[in-house]
Amino acid sequence: MEKSDLTKMERWEVSRKQGKKFSKSKKFKESQPLTEEQLEKLPNLPKDWKWVFHSEIAIINPPKPNGDESLEISFLPMPAVEEETGRYSLSETRKLGEVRKGYTGFIEGDVIFAKITPCMENGKVAYLEKLVNGIGFGSTEFHVSRPTSSVFGKYLFHYLVRQTFRKEAKRNMTGSAGQLRVPSSYFAEQPFPLAPLPEQRAIVSKIEQLFSELDNGIANLKLAQKQLKVYRQAVLKKAFEGELTKKWREQQTDLPYVGGLLEQIKKEREEAATDSGKKLKKIKSLTKDELTKLTKLPDEWKWVKLDEICNKITDGEHVTPKRTESGYLLLSARNIQNGYLDLKSVDYVPKHEYLRIRNRCNPEEGDILISCSGSVGRICSVPKNSEFVMVRSVALVKISSKLKLNRFFEYQLQSPLLQSQIEKGKKATAQANLFLGPISNLKVIICSLPEQRAIVQEIETRFSVCDKIEQDIEMNLEKAEALRQSILKKAFEGKLLNEKELAEVRGTENWEPAEVLLERIKAEKAKNRKK
Structure with a gap:
């Protein structure tokens, strides 16, 4: 960057750094006044102000x-x-x-x-x-x-x-x-x-007035954000109670029997066990007593254990992996957000660690991830072209390929029906944890594939409107923060008060220019040092 491209404050920082390194010590000598050379590198101030x-x-x-x-x-x-x-x-x-x-x-x-x-x-x-x-x-x-x-x-x-x-x-x-x-x-x-002191007070008063108006607007935007979250949960609740597709079901005449889909899933699990040479894990179906305690479903739907419709439920690496500055992504619970992976803060592992960890826990496109330590219960699916491994604080759920529509189960796991089960299943030690046993035993809803597609479409039609509103809210929050910083910038350039406001403060009895004020400050500090 050329010197001419720098602002005055940036030039001040460059010149100051060239001449001095800052000590870590708390002790320092009291500064001498700014030199003419230093003042030249700072922005201009109003006539009666002073850089110190x-x-x-x-x-x-x-x-x-x-x-x-x-x-x-x-x-x-x-x-x-x-x-x-x-x-x-x-x-x-x-x-x-x-x-x-x-x-x-x-x-x-x-x-x-x-x-x-x-x-x-x-x-x-x-x-x-x-x-x-x-x-x-x-x-x-x-x-x-x-x-x-x-x-x-x-x-x-x-x-x-x-x-x-x-x-x-x-x-x-x-x-x-x-x-x-x-x-x-x-x-x-x-x-x-x-x-000048009266001007300082007037500037603060103006800042607080403007910030109060700004904060009211921000509060309304944040309230709207909360209301959208509530609305999303209401949509998911109705979706998995059968309300969103009630009319759709009434119009259908040949919906496939959900029991047949469960038989296909069971057969797939048996074949996978045979191919791997492992014994098929026996899963006890829900009892009548358990079913009576669950929400009543449409006749065409069925409650099952999550384990019954999955090829694998596992979690990430339990032994602390060797981390590196770069390499393959190593994700944890903090990276799992509802509906997406947050990759702002990630760790990395070398290739040999990546391959070792993936041998047991291999996330693939469409698989479902659950945060299961700390902030428990956030849900997202694995996006396309993703290469990463995970630590123990993330669970991996591989839905049977016969179901084909993992989004149906991603939304279901985010719904109040499943979130309440997750809340009951977590264990609180030093921090909350959700272990694989309670995850496997989660009671989930299964219905025909056509209705799963219809439910996902109904949800996403409504959520797309929410997404647009949330984008607008985020944009307006960013604008509000930019306006806040603009107000502060004007305040300390002496440009926030209008001519009338300036005339009022300059007419007060105790108004005096910064130069006189600084002499008063020096006298006060000298007096305090003598005490």
Whole structure:
């Protein structure tokens, strides 16, 4: 990339990196003011604003607050802080003596900033208010910024939570993979656009007003997403109760008997056992007592055990495979989503491991996959041209070739009828698990092949409408996030307030330009150092 192609902020980062590497240490010297050369590489600000270092307007990672050992204080572990919203839970409290060592301390008015991956990238940042007794302690993976009295904490929060700030911070992380952190020195030495204090407050007020309107729209979009999920489940429920094809059945005169289909499947399983030299596994059919406890089906349908209509039910590799940087895909439960494989985060194994694992568990096009550890019960089928193996947290279901339409069973396994069985069949230890026994014993519905095709068509006709609506919702959510970042960009360029709003803040008694404000900040910090 040519220098002329870079934005001013990017040129600032390039020049800064060329001259300095950031230390992992929490200790750093207080920054000197920005030089003329550095200022030239930063975007222009309004007349009465000023670029300063973060550490010039705030104390970075200040000493822990003191108090009586028995004092009750707020406790904020990392999960208590939401991503990007700035919201956090104050439901936990501790005694000060319990957390003084081994945790990060902060007080009301501080801004906390997650420094470790992936929490930093996800935007775990918050401006702290309403702490119990004004004090809080929390994760050691927070940086703390304590703004001086001439900087509005919420103004600082909105600057730090921006995507552009976090993206640049990610490029400057240090440490090993999985333990990457934003160094204290980097956090302290970032340029900060200091505005007059009344203008800071007016900007925050305008941001919050615009964000409130934006959040209402986002909430409505997310509600629509939830309603679509409910609708999909309602469609699947009606489909496998026979409601969607009721009229279709009434119009049929020569539907094949489902018992004949089951005989074909049984014969196929017997032939496969003979060819392999293995003894055919005996499967007990459902008893009358078991059938009476199940949902009543149309006369042409039948309840069977999943095992009765499958050629194989197994799971992935139990022994931890040797992983490599590249090679063949190794999937786990996190990759199984309802209706599709999510390949955003995958592991790899070498060819010899791939061949070894596939010898027992060989996923092929159309086979059904079930997440069976952690988030149990997500269902998808194996797509075309897929080469992968799996770990134990994924189950593989090979439906008999006589049934031909695996989508019928993929949808059925996603339906409330089967999901309730899966929920009952899972075992909770350290995390939920669904083992092969309960999977094999799942009670599934079988009907004639023509009706299976009709049911799938009815489902997919309705789901195609849902898919289009969901695409529109996702697009609008992306637009909303882009608008949020655009608002923040304008805010810190001094372009968010209109002329009338600017005239009002400049007319307040305590308005003073950033240059004067900075001198006040320096005097305040010097006074605090003498104490």
